[in-house]
Amino acid sequence: MEKIKKTIGIDMDGVLADIEQQFMDWYEKEFGVRVSREERLGVLEPEGFPDKTAIKRYVYTPGFFRTIPVMEGAVAAVTKLMEEYEVYIVSAAMEFPQCLQEKHEWLAEHFPFISWTNIIFCGDKSLIATDYLIDDHCKNLDFCKGKAIMFDASHNVNQHHHVRVKSWTDVLTLLEKENLIDA
Amino acid sequence: MEKIKKTIGIDMDGVLADIEQQFMDWYEKEFGVRVSREERLGVLEPEGFPDKTAIKRYVYTPGFFRTIPVMEGAVAAVTKLMEEYEVYIVSAAMEFPQCLQEKHEWLAEHFPFISWTNIIFCGDKSLIATDYLIDDHCKNLDFCKGKAIMFDASHNVNQHHHVRVKSWTDVLTLLEKENLIDA
Structure with missing residues (x-):
């Protein structure tokens, strides 16, 4: 059986x-800054980047999920x-x-x-x-x-x-x- | 509590x-024939219409599911x-x-x-x-x-x-x- x-x-x-890699890549492309893992420890994704609106914009941008x-x-x-x-x-x-x-x-x-x-x-x-x-x-x-x-x-x-x-x-x-x- | x-x-x-209504409407629009419920009893949807390819085409047609x-x-x-x-x-x-x-x-x-x-x-x-x-x-x-x-x-x-x-x-x-x- x-x-x-x-x-x-x-x-x-x-x-x-x-998706972390994708967030870092898109953020760097927009702001010219590479935000390291260490800076993002223990907080939800949108809070882990200096511009707190960035992540929320990216997840609504066509192509974001397709290219992770x-x-x-x-x-x-x-x-x-x-x-x-x-x-x-x-x-x-x-x-x-x-x-x-x-x-x-x-x-x-x-x-x-x-x-x-x-x-x-x-x-x-x-x-x-x-x-x-x-x-x-x-x-x-x-x-x-x-x-x-x-x-x-x-x-x-x-x-x-x-x-x-x-x-x-x-x-x-x-x-x-x-x-x-x-x- | x-x-x-x-x-x-x-x-x-x-x-x-x-979806039955939609199948009947789309079939009638294509073939000019209204296939009644009685003719489709007990068989899966694609088999219930004279042209057996019709239903399979419709479910892949953009707009079909949006307009049911x-x-x-x-x-x-x-x-x-x-x-x-x-x-x-x-x-x-x-x-x-x-x-x-x-x-x-x-x-x-x-x-x-x-x-x-x-x-x-x-x-x-x-x-x-x-x-x-x-x-x-x-x-x-x-x-x-x-x-x-x-x-x-x-x-x-x-x-x-x-x-x-x-x-x-x-x-x-x-x-x-x-x-x-x-x-």
Whole structure:
């Protein structure tokens, strides 16, 4: 009998997509200033840059979500995870509706092996019942139905109530351990 | 203490949006033939029309999803349900990605009182953990985590393993009974 795969929900921004890099790049392009990670530690993204209006403008700018660089190691790690798990992309895309199409195209470009059946664009993630959720925001992780895995980001460094992973290598290591325990 | 509201997931096509009407209208416009409900009973939508390619073309045509008429009674019923339940729109929008933006705009036009936090566009609905799911397709209802409520449609008349509602009035009547039982 085929083993039923456990499910993993994976967030896009800050997890699959390196949105911090994109914010820094767009900010530098507009203001000529490179704002380092150290300056942004522990505050939500819009507060981490000298001009507090910049981030809120960028997320409503056409092309912003379409051109975010892929997080280091994400493609190889997701490919690997799909051998053992049913992987779902779970992205809060409804707040900025212009990003729906862009996020869909971004996934088709960088993760073409993920089926349309396994993509979820939502607002609130509390109804998404995956066994695991990998995300960078407590607003999602605190209310998820499965095990929460916090993907490290500048803004979340002071949140310590979830298991933290610092990279996609860490994700694989953690889930390999879980898999051995669950097996 | 505030009572925690039960959650209802509501499908769009065939439930909030009268997609049968839209199919019949578009078919008539193209072929000059009005295909009645009786001719389409018990078969999936593309099979219900003499030209079997028509429906598959329409769902990929820009504007199709944006202009579907609202199902009779849906706006008033959803407004009423929101007094007692936390209502989520749960639409399988990923199969036809051009519809993402159109469905979002359609909801903003006809159901502007539904928050972005309560909209879910997905492929497979089996991960969406609402207490109820109102849908017209067994492929969704058979695997949902909550109680399934089948919204009557030409294509589903021979499926009898879910509670069936024939209209939005029926939905309200059914859920009022449930509410009395649960209270």
